[in-house]
Amino acid sequence: MNATRNTVLEAWMKEHGYSSNGLAEAVNNAQERLTGRFGGHDGSSVRAWKAGRVRWPKSATRRALEDVTGLPATALGFVPRGRTPATPSPPQEGADVNRRTLVGGMTAAAVAAAAPGTAAPRRIGMSDVDRLQRRFSEVIASDHRHGGQLGIEQRAAALADEALNLQNAGGASQRVRSNLYACAASFRSSAMWAAIDGRRYEDAQRHMRVAQALAEMSGDQAIKFRIWSHAGSMYRHMGRPVDALASNDVARGLHIARRDPLFASLGLARQAAIQGAAQDRTGTRRAFDQAQDAMLRADPGAYRPVWLLAFYDQAELNSLALSAHLSLGEYQTAEFHAHRCLSALRPHMVRSRAIALTRLAHAQLAQGDAEAATATALKVPADSATQHARVSSTLQEFGAALRAIAPDSPAAHTWTEHTAAWRPNP
Incomplete structure (x- = not known):
């Protein structure tokens, strides 16, 4: 048959x-x-x-x-077992039915358009999703240039609301609706990251809760990974390594991290940074070795979301290693990873370069080289030093450590004069 x-x-x-x-x-x-x-x-x-x-x-x-x-x-069109499928209509009759349906639909649309005070409901499609995804790429680019700014957080949150408003603006397929929820979750995760980067942790947690709910409605594994991975970083910066590991483990347990070695690599690299903050030396080294191995196995031609491709590479892996070894007090190893990170950073990673320079300055100062450390810190652009919360606080800690270690040194005087220009005139 x-x-x-x-x-x-x-x-x-x-x-x-x-x-x-x-x-x-x-x-x-x-x-x-x-x-x-x-x-x-x-x-x-x-x-x-x-x-x-x-x-x-x-x-x-x-x-x-x-x-x-x-x-x-x-x-x-599926037929339960034991039933006989309906006999298909003759081709010509089917064509006539389709034609009548089409003509009837066009007539109804014309009547609706002509009726005063009424308008045909809008059909939401993938072109609307594509437009939102282009806006998401702009948010990602702005974050890598400036990072942590309240304006980025507010803009991303507003775009999340715009994506949700489209759900009620007209009819849409399930595919489009899922994509709209994924867009809204993506924007909220960017708002969350901007708040983390700006050390506005209460706001970050508020964005996180909304982003998690939207991601569940979307079913998008990649954005779920991003949100839970961000949560791990957030708790690490808040000094809560147990919560950080638990959140990062959720990200690492998703199917996409088992299927794509690049996602697995990012999850392992962030796990290592958390373990460094928790003073787990053995776990840190093992996780970084596994992260590096996973990165080398990743297919460079595979499709991946823009947020991942925009930042995760060998430079970011070394940046996370720099953070971990700095936390562990392994300053020579931290300096090694800092130089590797800085040499591989792509030009658009302005915020990441500023963070790597401040961490490198700390690693050099901890090894007793005040002159080299100060020269490194002087390379941080003034706008990053004054407007990015993580960079500015780390540089304040650097200045305090420099004055404690070598209070009367030329390096300390140079740094004091340099930072005086950042303070507004009375």
């Missing part, structure tokens, strides 16, 4: 812009949300559904399909 092609599913996929691979990925993600286990479907699975070779998928797959489409499996 020849299989009857599932034209209903094909029509739904065409209407909502799904390829076979795209629908398979959406079903896999939905299955993980619903059952805790990532689905094993690929494009060939969906082609088997369309061809009618699989007339009634397994229950977990049906639940995931219903979650993605918002329709029962029978409304997608």
Whole structure:
């Protein structure tokens, strides 16, 4: 008996812009949300559904399909076992029905448009998502240039609200709605990071809670990873290593970190930085070795979100190593990683360069080289030194340590004169 092609599913996929691979990925993600286990479907699975070779998928797959489409499996053209599929209509009659439906729809739209005081509801599509994603790229770029600014935090939060408002602005497919929630979660995670970077931790935690809820509604593994990984960094900066490790472990336990070595590498690198803050020397070294190995295994051509590609590379791995070894009091090793970080940083990483320079200055000063340390600190741009909370506080600590170690040295006098220019005139 020849299989009857599932034209209903094909029509739904065409209407909502799904390829076979795209629908398979959406079903896999939905299955993980619903059952805790990532689905094993690929494009060939969906082609088997369309061809009618699989007339009634397994229950977990049906639940995931219903979650993605918002329709029962029978409304997608699937036929329960033991039933005979309906005889397809003759091609010409189907074409006539489609034509009548199209004409009727056009007429209804024209009547609605002509009616005074009414307007046809707007259809929200992937073009709206693409526009928001371009705005997200702008927020990422601004963060790497300036970092920690209240304006970045407020702008990102406002864009999150804009993404959510689109949910109520018109009709949209489940795919579009999921993407809108992912956009909103992305913007909130950027607001969270800006607050962390600016040491506004209460605000960061508020953004975190909203971002986590939005990420769950989106089902987007990458943005879930970003939020929980940010939470680990936040608690590390707050001096709460137990909470930091627990949050980072959530990120590392996501399927995307098991599937993509680059995500695994970032999770391990941040784990090592947390372990450094917790004075766990053995754990720090082991995690960094594993992070480096995972980075080397990562496929450079694989698709990854813009936020990850914009910052995570060998330079960032060395920056996290610099932070960890500085916390451990291993200043020579910290200096080694600082130089490796600075030599590999991409030009747009302005904030990261300022942070690496301040940490390098601390490492050099702790080794007794006040002159070299001061020369390094002088390289930090004035706007970063005065406007970025983490940089400015670290430089204040550097100045205090310099005056304590070598109060009458030329380096101390040079630093005092240099920082005097940052203070506003009375």
